[in-house]
Amino acid sequence: MLWITRHHLLSEVQTGMILARPVVSDDMSILLNENTVLTDSMLALLKTWQIQSLYVKEIIREGGHNISGFGSEQEAFGRNYADIVRTLKDVFEKTRYFKEVPLGQVQELADQTIESLVNATGVISHLASVRAADDYTFRHSLNVGVIAGLLAKWLKFRGKGLREIVLAGLLHDIGKTQVPLEILNKPGPLSGEEMAVIEEHPIKGYKLIEDTDLIPQSVKLCVLQHHERLDGSGYPLAIAGKEIADYARIIAVADVYDAMTSRRVYRGALTPFSVIAEIFAEMFIRLDPAVALPFISHVRDSLVGFLVRLSDGTEARVVYLDKDRPAQPVVKLAGGDYIDLEKRRDLTITEVIAS
Secondary structure (H helix, E strand, O other), X not given: OEEEEEEEEHHHOOOOOEEOOOEEOOOOOEEEOOOOEOOHHHHHHHHHXXXXXEEEEEEEOOOOOOOOOHHHHHHHHHHHHHHHHHHHHHHHHHHHHHOOOOHHHHHHHHHHHOHHHHXXXXXXXXXXXXXXXXXXXXXXHHHHHHHHHHHHHXXXXXXXXXXXXXHHHXXXXXXXXXXXXXXXXXXXXXOHHHHHHHOOHHHHHHHHHOOOOOOOHHHHHHHHHOOOOOOOOOOOOOOOHHHOOHHHHHHHHHHHHHHHHOOEOOEOOOOHHHHHHHHHHHEOXXXXXXXXXXXXXXXXXXHOOOEEEEOOOOEEEEEEOXXXXXXXXXXXXXXXXXXXXXXXXXXXXXXXXXX
């Protein structure tokens, strides 16, 4: 008999399940210890304490249909992800050379294929496991489509609206197919002139799809406006506030998160903890808080349980993140000691080892 650890929303947890990690309160008190067998009364208390999710143990029996457990789920995600990246690469290459988007392929991805990724358990963790520096443009477009779809679900979008937001995520950078490859793939900082060329990609993308009736206007506006910011500091039009379309506000958050957590040829990836702290800092100023707050809340919950490396080289497990300081979680060392990184500012998280 084998054990695996799974992350569940509280609504999915059932009586009799066993805690894989302790439940910690806002004031750092341990509410329930690891290996606690959950009862109905405990689940009611957890709801009262506003605990959103838990890590629980599940039994995997030899010869059972799910013997590989979470691993098989993650492997299936990775295979599906790789297949979609290849399709997107084909879409982008056709668009670069023929200057026309093969909309049938993209629509099929948005309407059907990508659904399995968006609906997978532990999407944020799975995306972290498949990151690579190669094929960045295609991977980034897929990641933004998946993250935007996930965010749209958290914002209560369903049906047509959800599919349109996924489509907007997949197409948001289609204008980069019209940027010279020597600029797009440059292994280092861009010059001012090169950056100006890059910043034309939203307009180039919009022009590729503006004349087709197959793409909704809301998606077209998102392709044009996904780099605009509430304070008018974005590009290409430097519009502000309510001038920015709703879908573009969603894609902006998904785009920022994926771009900053991705490894590039000229820099390493930032940790999810520092990135959600950056998004938190930009709320109300550059990013829409009605989008950013739900995103931070859900992603924060998914980061509990990550194995990380601290700046002193120590490995630790994240056990708690406060809603007001997502970059300074409470971590548990292998020896059992807890460290509150809010109080130990001499220590930071430098790397995610495993999700």
